Amino acid sequence: MLVRLAAERATGALLLDGGTLFLSDGEVVHAESHAAPGLDVLLTAGGRLPAERWKEAVDRAGARCQVGRFLVDSGGLAGGELEICHLGALFDAAYFALAPSTGPARFRPGAVHWLGPVRPVHAERVQRETRRRRELLDSLWPCPAVDTAPVIRHASVRAPAVPRRQRAVLDLADGMRTPAAIARLLGRPAFHTLIEVRRLAAAGHIETPHASVTSPLPHPVPDWVAEIPADPDIALLRRLRDALEAL
Numbered sequence: 001m002l003v004r005l006a007a008e009r010a011t012g013a014l015l016l017d018g019g020t021l022f023l024s025d026g027e028v029v030h031a032e033s034h035a036a037p038g039l040d041v042l043l044t045a046g047g048r049l050p051a052e053r054w055k056e057a058v059d060r061a062g063a064r065c066q067v068g069r070f071l072v073d074s075g076g077l078a079g080g081e082l083e084i085c086h087l088g089a090l091f092d093a094a095y096f097a098l099a100p101s102t103g104p105a106r107f108r109p110g111a112v113h114w115l116g117p118v119r120p121v122h123a124e125r126v127q128r129e130t131r132r133r134r135e136l137l138d139s140l141w142p143c144p145a146v147d148t149a150p151v152i153r154h155a156s157v158r159a160p161a162v163p164r165r166q167r168a169v170l171d172l173a174d175g176m177r178t179p180a181a182i183a184r185l186l187g188r189p190a191f192h193t194l195i196e197v198r199r200l201a202a203a204g205h206i207e208t209p210h211a212s213v214t215s216p217l218p219h220p221v222p223d224w225v226a227e228i229p230a231d232p233d234i235a236l237l238r239r240l241r242d243a244l245e246a247l
Helices: 002-007 039-044 051-061 067-073 079-097 123-140 164-171 179-186 190-202 223-227 234-246
Strands: 012-016 019-024 027-032 106-109
Touching: 002 012, 002 019, 002 123, 019 079, 027 079, 027 123, 039 051, 039 079, 051 067, 067 079, 079 123, 079 190, 123 190, 164 179, 164 190, 179 190
Parallel strands: none
Antiparallel strands: 012 019, 012 106, 019 027
């Protein structure tokens, strides 16, 4: 449906099981998902914008759908900074909104998001980035169930030390918080948190829900897997895959 709406240069909200995509003239201008922290969380919990400034912007400009413009005009954020943060939040939520689902998709013509225009993104680019992210996660650890299950520390297994970013996630793993909840507490994009969760599962730090593994689980990966950057290149992923297959 997203492809068809883009071809028709539609304006409105595409409602899916995993979230909502807002379109303007066929381009994606915003995305929301219950599984991803919103732009407000990324800005305020991340320490970039005081919560009072965000609330002021919503109160004074939300009804006009000009919250983004208000933040820039009032000096809360630079224009470029808002674009970067907004794109990050858009791709983050779109990943979950476009997840495979059996539920119906609905379109609400004319719906406009209260944030207002920032930078539109071609629908094809959104779909391509969503596929890339899904392939990246499966390359790290082929078990999507860890993305939504409570994060449970695996205390009985000796595992390699973890870098600081993963330690922050592990410290919040209380057996009840999901990756989405941890992402909100940290003020990080949900997808970045999923990367760390998959790495922690691969290294044996957290439990893996074996019931929904999409392919046979490899043996625990070598220690150097913890040092792979958050968005590794494809060649590096292939080397990691080959190393896992050789175990």
